[in-house]
Structures are given as structure tokens and as C-alpha cells.
Amino acid sequence: MDFYTTAAFGPDCSLGFLARRIHQGVQGALEPLFADAGPSVTQWSAMVSIWFGRASTCADLARDLAHDRGATTRLVDTLEQQGWVTRTRATDDRRVVNLMLTPEGTAVTVECRDRAIAYWNRVLADWDRSEVETMIALMQKLRGTLESAAIEDGEA
Amino acid sequence: MDFYTTAAFGPDCSLGFLARRIHQGVQGALEPLFADAGPSVTQWSAMVSIWFGRASTCADLARDLAHDRGATTRLVDTLEQQGWVTRTRATDDRRVVNLMLTPEGTAVTVECRDRAIAYWNRVLADWDRSEVETMIALMQKLRGTLESAAIEDGEA
DNA sequence: GCGTATTGACTGCATCGGCAATGATTGCCA
């Protein structure tokens, strides 16, 4: 199915533009909400990733956030300086550094999570539950499709 | 309606995370597709904005891309150096600089648009048309909701 | 066991975008 055509293509109906704008809007709104709690949105995302057990090492974190490894190292540097995360050299494989949330880090993560939840519920106040569920399901599907395509292209 | 709850919140069902990953995926896939044509995805987006008449000045462009003005100035610098855009000081209001696509700029924009269309049609090959239409409509609605919320907060 | 490839963490370098400040120009209002 060819969905897009030369005539029908435009910024307003391009999924790329829309995803970019939504991301920018969310980031711009969340950043000030987190300001007095401490972390940036990216830092919070990293702590959430650790908190949910999605990442226990630096390399995991880079994969889960789709981030560069160098940037992840520096990101963890700041998290460690803030006292939110600890680095521990693994004993079985001494290349890896295990990441753990400190009690303070957990507290900050939870606090920001609650603020994010409140923000989203405020934004979505006038939406139907089914609409939101549909959108989440479709965006998850799109994310999966994009990643599959990337693997096909990247590992040819 | 409170859609998100403490228990149900997680990266995989967070619209912010999903939008971020989709944006990253699209950008990462499009960048190499545009490589030999010349522009980066951001540069192409700017030219599309001019091409569609959504922006005729630097300030317009910054608004349409939700970009910083300083970054926009530098972005236009490179577009001008590439010979894709011309700057013309307006006569009626000598503060503004009018932006115009050169024939080369238009050609590059169209070429990359065709590549983007082909990319999306490849990605969405297995999707139903109705699914894509639903997702676009919902993402447009979300974008609108976010921008309304930002205006309410930002101009209190 | 040994050499090679792979993986993980880390570090310089360049780039990009956001923020703040500046200069020029215009509109507004007393």
C-alpha cells in the first residue's frame, strides 16, 4: 500500500514532523516541571530505565535510550555526582559497570514520575480513554515497525 | 479522566517515550537516505517549510520548526552557503529578511521529499490505510492539545 | 594455550540547539 503520494505529502500529515513536534512539546513542558526536583528529562528517563530494570549497565542504558555510548557515560557521570546512581564494577565480567539507584535517586525518580503523570492527565483530560489507548497502541506498532526496518537496513 | 496511574505508568505506554523513539528512528533512517543529496533532515525540514509557504522569514521559520532563533539564523547561513536559499532584506519592514528557495534548493527539496515518501511507503507497506489515517489524526490532535496547554501555561 | 574478534567503558573532537544579550527597526502612546 502506498500511503503517501507526491500530492498528498505535507508537514501536517507527515508522521516524522508530528513525532518531532510532540516530542518537543512534551520535553519543553516537562523540563520546567522537573526543574526544582533536580533532573533534566533525559536524566529522569535514564533513572526510569534503571528503576524499571530495563538497564543495569551503561551499555544497556545506551541501547534502551537509543543514545550514544559516550553520551551515556557522561550522563551517568552527572547522575553519580548528584548522588542518584552508583557505579559498581562487576566481578564476573570486569568490563561492565553495574548501575544502581540510590534511595535519593529513587525518590527523585518517583517524584518526577508523579509530576509526569499529573501533567499527562491534565493534557489528556478531554480525551476519551479509547482514543488514548488507540494512539498508544498505534505508536507502539510504529515504533516496532521502524526498529525492524532499521535492523534490516543496518545489518545487511 | 485520569488515564495514567502510578501502577500503569511505564516507558512502553508513555506517549513521551514513544514520540521520542519514533522521532529518533525516523531521523536516523532518513539521514543516510539524504546523505548524497546534500541536506540534513533539519535542513530539509526548513526548506520544506519555505517551499510550502509556511515560512517566508527567519522568525517564521523558527516558529514553524519550533526552533530557537539563533539556531535558525545559523541554519539559514548554511542553506545560503549551499546556494539553496537566498536572503533579501524586506523594503517595507527593514528588520525582516525574506527567504526564498533557489531553483537548486527546490530541486534538492523535491528529491528528498520523494525519498522520504518512498521510505514511508516502505515502512508502512504492511499497514492498513485506516490505521495510518487514524494515527495521523490522533497525533495531530495530540500536537494541538500540547500546544494549547503550552500557551495556557506560558502566557499566564 | 594463543591470536583475533567482540564487547564495555571511557575520552577528544566537532556539531547542533537553547539561552541571553545586542543592535537595528518599527509601532504605540502620551
Next chain:
DNA sequence: TGGCAATCATTGCCGATGCAGTCAATACGC
């Protein structure tokens, strides 16, 4: 007319990110 605010484009500065390269440690093939 004169002053003041707002807008536009531009620049310096800074933080964040991607890329390439380095070093250490592990896994694999012989």
C-alpha cells in the same frame, strides 16, 4: 515629537549529543 515597548536578525556562550579512537577484558577459533 519623543520615549518606550516589541519585533527581527544576529552573535557569543554553554550544555548535550554523535562519531571516531583508545584501552581493558572477555569469547571464539585454531
